[in-house]
Amino acid sequence: MTRRVVITGLGGICGMCTSTGAIWQGMRAGRSAIGLIENQPIHDIKVRTGAEIKALPEHGIDRKQTVSMDRFSLRGRLALVTGASSGLGTHFAQVLAAAGARVAVAARRVDKLQGVVEAIAAEGGEARAFALDVADSASVRACFDALCAWGVPDVVVNNAGVTVTRPALEQTEEDFDHVLGTNLKGNWLVATEAARRMAAAGKGGAIVNVASILGERVAGGVAPYAISKAGVVQATKALALELARHGIRVNALLPGYVVTDLNRGFLTSPAGEKLRARIPSRRFGEVTDLDGPLLLLASDAGAAMSGATLAVDGAHLVSSL
């Protein structure tokens, strides 16, 4: 009987020894052909074992045999997305639905949410709309009461956010309270209420906080926003620590600049063009850039990830000082 054995990582000493041992065993078991994916050490192994060895190109390997994409699936899961009435939130809801989740979309503008529910249904998914003001604890509790009648969420994408763009010395107390109240307090209220419900139901879950690269660095004109997102980064780590015992993972996505209602005016202005030129990848993000990172953090593919911050920014955070 001829069997094909594929061995990768043959470049180093360990790879050589492992493959030589495997080949000896294969020969003893009566296998006559052995395939390898790298040419470099084949001659040596041939000499050492006398085996018949064939080199395979990298693309000859079916990666699906070794990496199960099922771990990214959200089939059977219920996901909540806050701030789903526009921009990234609308897209996140559609991505989670496409991965198999039932999706609860929440925001203040329920009329806009209905359009998202219909778009998801048109693609064969299942979604429901829930009214939510994340800055108001009574609204957060009421939203979770209504949602939990449908099911306790397995995934919460804590995405609602606002900004006020003007110099720090012109930001009013109301501006500061509005931005911090939505982005930081709102994020906290949703994450902790979600975790209470998950823990009470005796099941784990995944909370994905949508922070920003402005949670780690600063830019002019958005001081309260940057302060709020730095708070979200710390909240992510603090909650990851305390919620691990409940099987609840908490991670943060740090998107770079993606054109949405939040920033369209600025990013499409001459000042936005200058900003784009300073991004190492020389481009603003597309909403689809976030699909893989979102699914990683939301699904079992990221089962060991908690307290992580994942920048998706075309290397903007590591741009040269």
Ligand SMILES: NC(=O)c1ccc[n+]([C@@H]2O[C@H](COP(=O)([O-])OP(=O)(O)OC[C@H]3O[C@@H](n4cnc5c(N)ncnc54)[C@H](OP(=O)(O)O)[C@@H]3O)[C@@H](O)[C@H]2O)c1
């Ligand atoms: N776009 C970017 O470049 C970028 C980069 C990094 C991070 N982010 C973050 O990504 C998230 C989404 O931003 P976006 O760009 O998609 O902005 P967007 O298009 O303006 O969407 C913001 C969403 O937040 C919701 N929202 C605002 N205040 C709320 C409240 N009090 N309660 C419930 N929902 C509220 C809005 O819905 P309602 O008005 O209907 O309530 C809307 O759905 C934000 O957290 C933002 O900071 C965006």
